[in-house]
Amino acid sequence: MKNCDSDLSSMTIALTDDANTYAYPPDVALEIQQASPASYAVAADFLNVSNVDLVSLQHEFGIFGGEAGEFILGLLSGLNAPIVTTLHTVLANPNPAQRRVMDGIIKHSSRLVVMADKGRRILQDVYDVPTEHIAVIPHGVPDRAFIDPAMAKHKLGLADRTLLMTFGLLGPGKGIETAIRAVPALVRDHPNLLYMIVGATHPNLVRDEGERYRDSLVALATELGVIENICFVDRYLSLDELLDHLAACDIYLSPYPNEAQIVSGTLAYAVALGKAVVSTPFWYAQELLADHCGVLVPFSEPDALGAAVARLIVDGASRSEIRTRAYERGRAMIWSSVAKQYLKVFSDVRFERRSGASRAIRPVNDEAWNRALPPINTDHLAALTDMVGVTQHTKFAVPDRRHGYCLDDNARALLLLSELSTLRSLTPHEEQLALTYAAFVEHAWSPKDNRVHNFMGFDRTWLDDAGADDAHGRTVWALGAVAMRKDDRFLDGWAAARLLEMAPALVALTTPRAWAYGLLGISKLLRRFPGHRNLEQLRGELSNRLFQRWSDAAAPDWIWFEDRLGYDNARLCEALIESGHDTGNESHLDAGLDTLRWLMTLQTAEAGHFRPIGTETFGSDRRRPQPFDQQPLEACAAVSACLTAARVTSDVRWKREARRAFNWFLGANDLGIPVVDVERGACFDGLHPDRRNANQGAESTLAYLSALTAILSTAEQDSSSSRAARVVELCAAGTKPLRRVPNGVRTGLPEDRPEAQLSCGCPNP
Structure with a gap:
């Protein structure tokens, strides 16, 4: 955003889970302790004292403290500045606690930002949010050149492999098992195929059960006899490292097991880099991959997933067309474009707040x-x-x-x-x-x-x-x-x-x-x-x-x-x-x-x-x-x-x-x-x-x-002047002489010092 508006200054308020400490960058001005309601109130007070123009809240269920993340409402209710909330999840069937929190967020937010039109429709139909209260802004992505995967694979030492890839924090609910089960049939025809699963295990999962989930995936691959065709990159990658790996993949897999997924940053990145994507038809994928920008397959069906991948491996023309269309769609999602859209929303919100006060x-x-x-x-x-x-x-x-x-x-x-x-x-x-x-x-x-x-x-x-x-x-x-x-x-x-x-x-x-x-x-x-x-x-x-x-x-x-x-x-x-x-x-x-x-x-x-x-x-x-x-x-x-x-x-x-x-x-x-x-x-x-x-x-x-x-x-x-006129009126007969007497009133002109009023000396008031 600062590249779009040189006058913009910003600070970040970070949410810290109680069991960890983090080496935050210098722009993090304050930490909120996740489980402390008082910490949210302190953050609101800090932002008010800092006299910020606007607060941009990034909301996701499971991040904030309290039931359904209710502690965040204490921060929102205490803010003086207008709030723009970006919703990373929009629940179509919230439970009572989730509904209460969402209603509170909606109440305190001047604008709600969603990253897909499906999110807008849910806000309107389920939460009765007016259309003008919602902005649809795509998930931001880096601006990378459109390159042949062969060039990037050579850099990673994988020049002779057909590379499939999924990335993100590892955890249940992402359908990785379905993708692994599709690999055996693919390997029979394409023995040089490699499925790379990039990303560390979600820290909360590690905290609760260690690496049990990752071990189960390794066991599944071993059982299916494809462990040599699957590579787990078990670490956090820098952004440049991640993009280098993503650039190298021939086909990106997004096998989420259910449709209630309103946004996926990993899928957005894959499309932005012009990858041929095979995905299940969750909500976000339906929108982003429409118009032949990717291939959709049924949920939890390894055979269908494998068949779609196999067709793209052998049909280079189709794969190339999908890549080109995806890259073109991603141009509207690069950070500079997204930043301009957010700045427009921020500006509109500030002016609307002024207009409301004006009325x-x-x-x-x-x-x-x-x-x-x-x-x-x-x-x-x-x-x-x-x-x-x-x-x-x-x-x-x-x-x-x-x-x-x-x-x-x-x-x-x-x-x-x-x-x-x-x-x-x-x-x-x-x-x-x-x-x-x-x-x-x-x-x-x-x-x-x-x-x-x-x-x-x-x-x-x-x-x-x-x-x-x-x-x-x-x-x-x-x-x-x-x-x-x-x-x-x-x-x-x-x-x-x-x-x-x-x-x-x-x-x-x-x-x-x-x-x-x-x-x-x-x-x-x-x-x-x-x-x-x-x-x-x-x-x-x-x-x-x-x-x-x-x-x-x-x-x-x-x-x-x-x-x-x-x-x-x-x-x-x-x-x-x-x-x-x-x-x-x-x-x-x-x-x-x-x-x-x-x-x-x-x-x-x-x-x-x-x-x-x-x-x-x-x-x-x-x-x-x-x-x-x-x-x-x-x-x-x-x-x-x-x-x-x-x-x-x-x-x-x-x-x-x-x-x-x-x-x-x-x-x-x-x-x-x-x-x-x-x-x-x-x-x-x-x-x-x-x-x-x-x-x-x-x-x-x-x-x-x-x-x-x-x-x-x-x-x-x-x-x-009024007192002088009163004296003239009382003495219209001219029976008393008018004279000046001090009374402590100044006209500001030099000739009127010392201060005086006109008086005839009459006993009349």
Whole structure:
């Protein structure tokens, strides 16, 4: 599978019978003790903690502990991930215990895989499993060249022999006795015939009775006088050894004594290598050997088996035709083909699980989603930050220092704390965090290059050359937010000076997001210093560029700035809305609002909740949005852009859109689960089709905190405006003078400090 999907990672959970120990390969992460129910629960817990996307269970009766293998149900019932179960046996007449276990497996499995159509029919007819719940995927086989057996026999020193073969773990129930009884008649006409029985005795059989069964076969061959024509290869062969032996055989025998055999890996291998097969008509053989891909003979009839083999020995043309047909059929069974089919099932299951959760989402106007907003908590942000800056990534909640830092996240963090300071006073620790992020921004600036670095290793060395476009624009944005407000530590002076130094370089950048971020920062500083000619000219240049991008790319069915959707999409709309409003450019404002309407329509699921543009959409021209993976950054951008649209248009519908986007964090999403830990202020790294990403990195956490800050700030401003309107209404007669008195409410604008509300001094409430 890894050859088909380079991004795939996997682990193996092995089942160990209590009496043995095994030298498992490194990919075995955990062992289950067969007879210990608690061991199955531990395995489920381990897989949940490992945050696996999907569990593939290989089920066979007789392997797992408990009556009919019932202990496996304890593992399945404890798993969070979806389960795809491959059934190596499908019983048409199960006993009560077997039926109970099968019903449990069916209940917990998102998909059942069988290796023959007969298995599908039994699942439907006996177990009432819906067709769409079943996948038929052939038994996998190695990809070997089609060669003449004579070449392989020479390698084994058997060039002068007519070679028959059966392989697999030796034990009763495989019909070997029937094949041995067919040998005497064959030897009379073909004295050079050799029947090779390859494989060690089944270990459970050896444990219970030693080699009694193998000895009985030797005794039978001796009694029939053909012991010299039968060769027992009593050992485990490596895969290459096994395939070399199989390649050498002229005719492969599969003499199972009853039909209730739903799959046979040994028969699959024989067909895949293009062997002429003589088999009894058990279920799997009937399907695999159909259309003259082999010869079927009655059960437990040595004479019929021998006659079929004799005909193939003398009829080279018929034998060759069967071999050719078998090899062609085996092409569909090679591991690369089977792996692709399994990957398709795995992908389908994950998306189906997402769809099921999506249908459970409540309507978007449900008041439950509009309950009180959570408080802002920066504990997790602080945990991600050291004396250098905020680290990029985590493993679960633990900072992952191997990936170091980036300017993008430190600029976002500085922007967040600047915005948060308008809502409430920063704590002393938050004040220190702001200085740390400012220091990182300062260090990232390269005056000689007139550009910024973005990525820094944990050893404090820059990992890139100066010249990161989007990080440059985002830094100007953060600096504008800091410079907009007076600061007792004169951070505003530092930020204004650095912005004026960095902003002119924006005209040399080519990415529209860099322009948009820069516009947002420039607009903030111009609120404090309106009339700054250089900044006004730069704002005009960048907004014209962004508008031209929209004009060039937009079409009736594609109202956007580019031929493709990317990340942080709504920021493009927000920048044009903001600059269009501030400059009075109606064309720019209308284009920004139109693109935001179009984008929010695309980001609306069928059930009405917010669905961010999925990362699978990125990189494809004019492709309609794919639902996954969903990133917190998109929800944050949508919140901010919609609130900006609400502010400049006074249309409350935009506020409802902003709240709809924010509710994605709280659980109004395709999976119906929260994406945040509100107690710590941590945000998970998005949604996969069937689960949330358990990591809680800086970008995601900052997206959540920024969106929450924006929503709370707007709510506070609405509350302040409502109180002011109340005062005006009470004093319409103008009998009392209006004055400002402190009340602890902030609007976020410099001229509104100290915080105040309008009051006439009346005793009226």
